[in-house]
Amino acid sequence: FFTLQLNWSEGNVPRSHQSSFVVQEQPPEPPDPFFGMSCFNPSRPELMRRMGVGTRGVLFQWENCDEEGLAKYDQTVEENLRHMQVIGQISPQGNRKKFGKLIAENLEQGQYPFPEEMYLEAAQMAEKLAKRYHGKIKHWALVEEINLSMRNRAYEKERYVRMAKLLAQALRKGSAEVLVSGIGVSSGDGRNLPRFQIVGDLWSQLKDDLDGIGLDQYSHPGTFGPGYKPANSEDSQIYEIMLAAGQLIKADGKNHLSIDEKGRQLAAGLPLDSEYARSMANIVVREYIVLKSLPELRFWLYHRMMPWRSGNSTEFTMFERQHPRHLVAAYAFAARKLCQARFLKSLAVHEKMPCRLFEKDGMHIISAWLSDTEPDSRASLRFERLPGLNVCDAVGKRLPLSQDDIVELSLGEAPVYMQTTASQEEIERVFASASASLPELSASMELLGRRQLRICLKNLSAEPLQLQLQLSGRDYSRSLELPTEPGMDIIAELGEEAVGPGINDFELMARSQGGHNYKFTDQFELFSLKPLSKPENLSGLEPILDMSDGHRYINNLDYIASGHWSGPDDLSATVCAAYNPEFLFFDIVVVDDEHRNDNGTQTLWRGDAVQIAFDPYRDARKKKNLNV
Numbered sequence: 001f002f003t004l005q006l007n008w009s010e011g012n013v014p015r016s017h018q019s020s021f022v023v024q025e026q027p028p029e030p031p032d033p034f035f036g037m038s039c040f041n042p043s044r045p046e047l048m049r050r051m052g053v054g055t056r057g058v059l060f061q062w063e064n065c066d067e068e069g070l071a072k073y074d075q076t077v078e079e080n081l082r083h084m085q086v087i088g089q090i091s092p093q094g095n096r097k098k099f100g101k102l103i104a105e106n107l108e109q110g111q112y113p114f115p116e117e118m119y120l121e122a123a124q125m126a127e128k129l130a131k132r133y134h135g136k137i138k139h140w141a142l143v144e145e146i147n148l149s150m151r152n153r154a155y156e157k158e159r160y161v162r163m164a165k166l167l168a169q170a171l172r173k174g175s176a177e178v179l180v181s182g183i184g185v186s187s188g189d190g191r192n193l194p195r196f197q198i199v200g201d202l203w204s205q206l207k208d209d210l211d212g213i214g215l216d217q218y219s220h221p222g223t224f225g226p227g228y229k230p231a232n233s234e235d236s237q238i239y240e241i242m243l244a245a246g247q248l249i250k251a252d253g254k255n256h257l258s259i260d261e262k263g264r265q266l267a268a269g270l271p272l273d274s275e276y277a278r279s280m281a282n283i284v285v286r287e288y289i290v291l292k293s294l295p296e297l298r299f300w301l302y303h304r305m306m307p308w309r310s311g312n313s314t315e316f317t318m319f320e321r322q323h324p325r326h327l328v329a330a331y332a333f334a335a336r337k338l339c340q341a342r343f344l345k346s347l348a349v350h351e352k353m354p355c356r357l358f359e360k361d362g363m364h365i366i367s368a369w370l371s372d373t374e375p376d377s378r379a380s381l382r383f384e385r386l387p388g389l390n391v392c393d394a395v396g397k398r399l400p401l402s403q404d405d406i407v408e409l410s411l412g413e414a415p416v417y418m419q420t421t422a423s424q425e426e427i428e429r430v431f432a433s434a435s436a437s438l439p440e441l442s443a444s445m446e447l448l449g450r451r452q453l454r455i456c457l458k459n460l461s462a463e464p465l466q467l468q469l470q471l472s473g474r475d476y477s478r479s480l481e482l483p484t485e486p487g488m489d490i491i492a493e494l495g496e497e498a499v500g501p502g503i504n505d506f507e508l509m510a511r512s513q514g515g516h517n518y519k520f521t522d523q524f525e526l527f528s529l530k531p532l533s534k535p536e537n538l539s540g541l542e543p544i545l546d547m548s549d550g551h552r553y554i555n556n557l558d559y560i561a562s563g564h565w566s567g568p569d570d571l572s573a574t575v576c577a578a579y580n581p582e583f584l585f586f587d588i589v590v591v592d593d594e595h596r597n598d599n600g601t602q603t604l605w606r607g608d609a610v611q612i613a614f615d616p617y618r619d620a621r622k623k624k625n626l627n628v
Helices: 045-051 067-081 096-108 116-132 154-174 197-206 238-250 275-292 326-337 424-432 535-540 556-562 601-606 620-625
Strands: 002-010 013-021 035-037 055-059 085-090 139-142 179-182 212-215 256-262 265-267 297-302 342-350 353-360 363-368 379-384 390-392 406-411 416-420 441-449 452-459 465-471 477-482 488-493 502-512 517-526 571-579 584-592
Touching: 035 326, 045 326, 055 067, 055 297, 067 085, 085 116, 096 116, 116 139, 116 154, 139 154, 154 179, 154 197, 179 256, 197 212, 197 238, 212 238, 238 256, 238 275, 265 275, 275 297, 275 326, 275 353, 342 424, 353 424, 363 424, 379 424, 406 416, 441 502, 441 517, 441 620, 452 465, 452 502, 452 620, 477 488, 535 571, 535 584
Parallel strands: 035 055, 035 297, 055 085, 085 139, 139 179, 179 212, 212 256, 256 297
Antiparallel strands: 002 013, 342 353, 353 363, 363 416, 379 406, 390 416, 441 452, 452 488, 465 477, 465 502, 502 517, 571 584
């Protein structure tokens, strides 16, 4: 990946311009269908082919399926088929544009909104499409984020199930060889625990009609830029989410799983060589590698290559003003390096250092990176030299290696690819004794009461740990063996050293058998609430919390949104709280010089608002420590 910076002057006025380009080997032939682009991308098949794209989604919109529109679709399909496979996509919503007025009238009269003609027309068109593209489009996807459509509208679920059945039957009637997938819910259903409650319900009704499911499984938070804290490839839980989806369909003898839409966002207006754009490239490609290790996942269609519309504060994009960003180079190299590669297994070195082993053309490829919340973090991976070893970075640049018998790689956020002629058995032996310059242990603490502290310990290494524990300044110590999986809970009895109102500090010291010392600290602020006889008396109480110190209580995004925090008149709050036998009362007074919230009830949190979170099991820190 290269950027070119031009600087010049016109008279006394300085001018500048930045452009970029990517250099890669010839694209693989044939391309790997796993690396795809969604229907929301412009028809640029030659560009996509150079990037290594193997699958392209084409959305057939009902209102455009007249003969003139179909002629244009013919051209799109043909020009893409010369370079990659095409996935046909249709919506179970039907032609809402045509039947919208009738739907609105039925709703106004309290009747079922969707006319029979809408169902029949959609089924006839689906059959026509399957016949027209027989032998060219072998996979049709029913695309709709149905969990959003169903929100507060129960009749949408009935419509979706019936329409999905009709469309699947019609497509197979038009071409018996086609594969049909659907239930494209948005990402929330997979992130919620237990996972895929909506998908599971719909799948139970459609499993006899569909060959699999295709999800819009975005990772959250997913935006890169100043002030944003995006989830990385492990914190996003994308592997666990898609694994659960695969298990759901495999239980019914089906094995088609896909991601029909997924991307990451970048703050608009950043330079082409921005560190945030580089970080986004690293995380996106890591997710491609992670998902490549699920054999039932057929493809991931990346949301957008080009900017969507001007004026957005963030963009799903790989390019800026037609110039490639870092993601183009990283995507293109991954699509070459892992083209048709077969996943073998994960290699256990350290939880924060994921290593995956692939086989390709008689060679073995090992991907590795450092999974940390800070993009600039580095750690060393040391292992015995493997025969024929060469190492490349995320965009294909060859990394120099010493000739020593022990190889030491400095790993960071960006993935590296190690290629070797060694056998799988030899690689497993070498990585079983590999070492990482990383902590062996993580811990979290939760107050369970005034005299109990729960400590959750997690072994990050590949071997059991012998530990000695000590709570600083408190009469508590313990020795134990910590297994590799899962985490272990310990209840520390605090005795007479009870905690009280105000700030309570805890410091946990741990020492492993290797002589490594670890210190974990946490702070708990407790508030004494008074009983309240009359709710109207709440505002007269002394506040339990004064949030006037912006440096303590305002996060980075608020700094970005307002330019800077200038003082309590810019943003601050005070909180009063009390209780009675039935209720917990809050009186929160917020000072904000500019209040912005144009969101509806379901998305109120996106704008200026007050949010209160409850942790009834007191395990929020534990879940974070265990990455649950």
